[in-house]
Amino acid sequence: MTFPVYGAETQDDKSRDYARNIVEFESELLRLDDGSKVDLSRFSYGSSASPGTYRVSIRVNNNEVAQEDVEFKVGEDNYVYPCLTPRLIQLINFNEDKLPDDVKQALASPSTCGNLEKILPSSKFDFDSNEQQLDIEVPQIYVNRIARGTVNPELWDSGIPALTLGYYANAYDSQYDSGGDYRSVYASLNAGLNIGAWYFRHNGGYNWQKDVGGEYNATNTYVQRDINAIRGRVIVGEYNTTGQLFNSIPFTGAQLASDERMLPESQRGYAPEIRGIAKTNAKVTVRQLNTIIYETTVTPGAFVINDLYPMGYGGDLEVTVQEADGSTQQYTVAYAAIAELLRPDTHRYSVTAGKVRDSGVSDEPMFYEATYRRGLTNLLTLYGGVQASENYQAYQLGLATGSLLGSVSFDATQSHSDLGGNAGKKTGQSYRVSYTKLFDETNSNITLAAYRYSTKNYMDLLTALQSRDAVRDGYDPNSIWRSKNRFTVSLNQGLPETWGNIYVSATLENYWNGNTSYNKQYQMGYSNTWKRVNYSLNVGKSKTSTGEEQTNWYVNLSFPLWDGWDTRAPYLSLRYNQDDQGSKNEQAMLSGSFGENNKYTYNLSAAHDSNGGTSTNVGAGWTGSVATVNGSYSTGKGYNSTSLGLSGAVVAHSGGVTFTPHNSDTYALIEAKDAKGAKMAGYAGTTVDSFGYALFPSLSAYQMNEVSIDPEGSSINVEFENTSQKIAPRAGAVVKVKFNTNKGTPVLITSSFAGENLPFGAEVLAEDNTSVGIVNQSGAIYARVKEDKGTLLVKWGNDVGSSCKVNYMLAPGIDESKTSYIQQFSSPCNPVQGPASPNGSRTELASVH
Structure with a gap:
């Protein structure tokens, strides 16, 4: 008996000096009495594929690069290998400066079906037929470095032609003992039509009330298309400006704007570059809040790490360089992020041209807006923008910086407004400063602190248009509120050990229209966990510009009814609140879910109010294969009310019409013929219908998503060739994913x-x-x-x-x-x-x- 031999190499065969590990099987074990044997030679280099061309997913050094047709051929000893074509060479992305001369020559004029392992012996491949995946490994020195999380734009899938409709509807009825009643119906629609790379979209809502009637209001109607080369998108129609630097403006026109989602995951948001010098082949470890977030090895000399994933808003980075001789270097890189900060050598932009679209103003002039932000270094990001219309211009310039003291941004905006009539022209300025910092030593996190001061004659575009309307109608332009000071802060303070957490937030704003006119809101709270009980104490104080002031106190407790944190355990929540007017309210609620993927939900509550007496409520929800349905009934002193809600989506495509209980912007259309009843992993109610289709929702645009199907629920007479595939959809796409079945x-x-x-x-x-x-x-x-x-x-x-x-x-x-x-x-x-x-x-x- 001969056991499999691993690691044997064909040293004497010059044509096989690229040799792979060989496994030899003893075919005598499978020999028939007549002397015939099963031919196992093709398995000597691992299990083999028959020669041919297959559609496969190609990964180079664990990075997905393409889905291509690849030809496999038989070499010596029945060894099957993928053909190295010019297209495959392009996908591998070789660094030609580092390649040996003989390899460079071979790649410059590849043979009809070359073998990569012969050309570059240190490379290898692995083909998994179950996943239809070809893995190619090439020493890192021979390929151009790409950022972590990079998905080749060639993999971005525009999807199939499809008509989509997402909907939410709610009906409400309330009856009063006095004989009156109130009834209303509301429905929102998100419709789309995808044709190639062009996506048409419409959003709107219908509102009906008894004795008033119904009205449909369109929110946006536009068409969009991605432009890969500039990592951006063009939108034409009714839309809104980005709101990055100036207040968001609804418009009818065109916009060209960058989309951060098109960047690799490790290039989104803000994270600083880490630079250093290694004396030997060294290991570099990056920690944040004592947690390792990145680790790599570097060659001797200067190195740079510029593909850290975004890491929230704070926590300085501790860098350790461990040399081959055991010596170490340690230093700190400041990290605190605000919205304006960008990574070095990255940028964001938007350009908009169109007519102002706002039902609150009568004048809807043409306007133009352009914004741009660029990261210069770890410490400095510059940004600016311009808005221009016939009677209005605004210019903004700002900078953001990150340091050990925290991240700070400062910008100034100059506005010029022509209000017409006796009001004439107004010029003003607005100054804003923002700050964020996580203090590791005290576990204090200033999530955001911002202050804006605007001079008396400063106006944003919509305020200027409203003021022009007032002047035109003979009113005082000062009747339009203009902000003077606005301050916001949000602070979280972690307490030592198991003492919980304190948070404070506040917003203060006053106006030029009156010395006593202001809004203010304060909130302060404490939260903690004891065994299985979550509890919190909160106090809030508010005052509006009309002078109304109120203080509220809240106490909340919640816990599962039995041991463990099982999601199926019903939760009991208790709440008590009181205000400074003497009003008190107590409430107890029992809620939970059950069924596969928690497809059934329920809640029962009872409350007592010092002003309104006692009330009770019962509610339930169900996620079916077509839609999600929920309803509730409540009764209290002098009234009873009923509500019913329905939500879901439907997609029409060349194969028919497919329903789903889940709303989403981007879908995978699953095609699995004869597999009625098969489930989409992780989504309640999502199953393959009688036509062989299902919708897989909630995909991440421009990133690899694993789409899985669970055969459970389908007929035993159906066999799946594979149950998982990967796709990278564009935002808004309906990507068809076909799972081949054998019935x-x-x-x-x-x-x-x-x-x-x-x-x-x-x-x-x-x-x-x-x-x-x-x-x-x-x-x-x-x-x-x-x-x-x-x-x-x-x-x-x-x-x-x-x-x-x-x-x-x-x-x-x-x-x-x-x-x-x-x-x-x-x-x-x-x-x-x-x-x-x-x-x-x-x-x-x-x-x-």
Whole structure:
């Protein structure tokens, strides 16, 4: 008996000095009495694939680069390898400056079907047929470095032509003991039409009230298209400006703006560059709040790390460089992020031209806006913008900086407004400063502190238009509120050990229109956990510009009704609140969920109010295969009310119409014929319908998403060739993902040939020469057949004597069901007359190592 040999290398064969690990199998173990054997030579270099062309996902050094048709050919010793074509060379992205001369020459004029492992012996590949994935590994020194999380734009999928409609509807009815009632219906719609790379969108809502009537209001109607080269998007129609530097303005026109989602994950948001010098081959470790967030090895000399993932708003970075000789360097890189900060050498932009679209003003002039931000260094980001209209201009310039003291941004805006009439022209300025910092030593996190001061004559665009309307109608332009000072702060303070957390937030704003006119809101709270109980104490104080002032106190407790943090355990929540006017309210609520993926939800509550008496409420929700339904009923002193809600989406495509209970902007349309009832992993109610389709929601645009299907729930007569695929959809796309299925009845046939068991591992082919099964260890045939009767070919070699045929006939009267069953019977395997298999090629896939 010979055991598999791992690591053997063909040292004496010059043409195989790129040798891979060899595994030798003892075929005598599978030998028949007549001397015939099963040919196992093609498995010597790992399991093999038949030569042919396959559609595969290509990864280079663990980075997804493309989905392409790749040809596989047979080399020496039945060794199967992928052809190295100019296209594959392009995808590998070689660093030609680092390649050896002979490799560079070979790549410059590749052969018709070259073998990468012969050309560059230190490289290797691995093909997984189950995932349809080809992994290529090339020493990092020979390829151009790309940022972590990079997805090749060639993989961004615009999807299929489709019509989408997302909806939410709610009906409300309230009856009063006095005889009155109130009824209303509201529905919002998000419609889309995708044609190639062009996406048409419409958003709107319908509102109906008894005795008032109904009205539909369109929010936005536009068409968009991505532009890969500038990592941005063009939008034409009714939309809104980005609101990055100036207040957001609804417009009818065109916009060109960058989309951060098109960047690699490690290039989004803000994170500083880390630079240093290594004396040897060193390991660089980056920690934030004592947690390792990045680790890599660098070669001797200067290094730079510029692909850290965004890490929230604070926490300085501790860098450790561990040299090969054991010595270390340690230093700190400041990190605190605000919205204006960008990574070095990155930028964001937007350009808009259109008419102001606002129902609150009568004058809707043309206006133009352009904004730009650029990261210069770790410490400095510059930004600025301009807004211009016929009677209004505004210019902004600002800078943001990050340091050990925190991140600060400062900008100034100059506005020029022509109000017409006696009001004339007004010029003013607005100054804003923002600050954020996490103090590691005290666990104090100033999430955001911002102050804005505006001079008396400063106006933003909409304020200027409203003031022009007032002047035109004969009113004082000072009747339009103009902000003077605005201050906001949000602070979180973690307490030592298990003492919990304190937060404080405040907003103060006053106006030029009156010395006593201002808004103010304060909130302060404490939260903690004791065993299974979450509890919090909160106090809030507010005063509006009309002079109304109120203080509220809140106490909240929540905990599961039994041990553990099981999501199925019902939660009991208790709340008490009181205000300074003497009003008091107590409430108890029991809520939870059950069923597969928590598809059923419920809540029961009772409350007592010092002004309104006692009230009770019961609510329930259900996520079905078509829509999500929820409803509630409540009753209290002098009233009772009922509500009913419905939400979901529908997508029309070339294969029909598919429903989903989940609203989303981007979908994967699953096609799995004959797999009715199969589920989408993680989404309640999402199953393959009777037409073979389902919708997989909530995909991340421009990033690789794994789309999985769970065969549970489908017929046992259906077999999936694979259950998981990866896609990178564009924002708003409907990407079709096809899961190939084989429908047939599973059979287990006890058989023999020439009085002996069939050889283990022999292939089983249907009459159309497709592979339908295999011979198991006991010599029985396991196969999945499509016809009620027919003939199977069992093949374990290339000569006539190494194959036989088995006739079968299924038992009648067995209906398809989701119950697992296999038809079992006995049938002899008869000698084959003529060629062992029909002419033609098959595409059987296995794993190539």
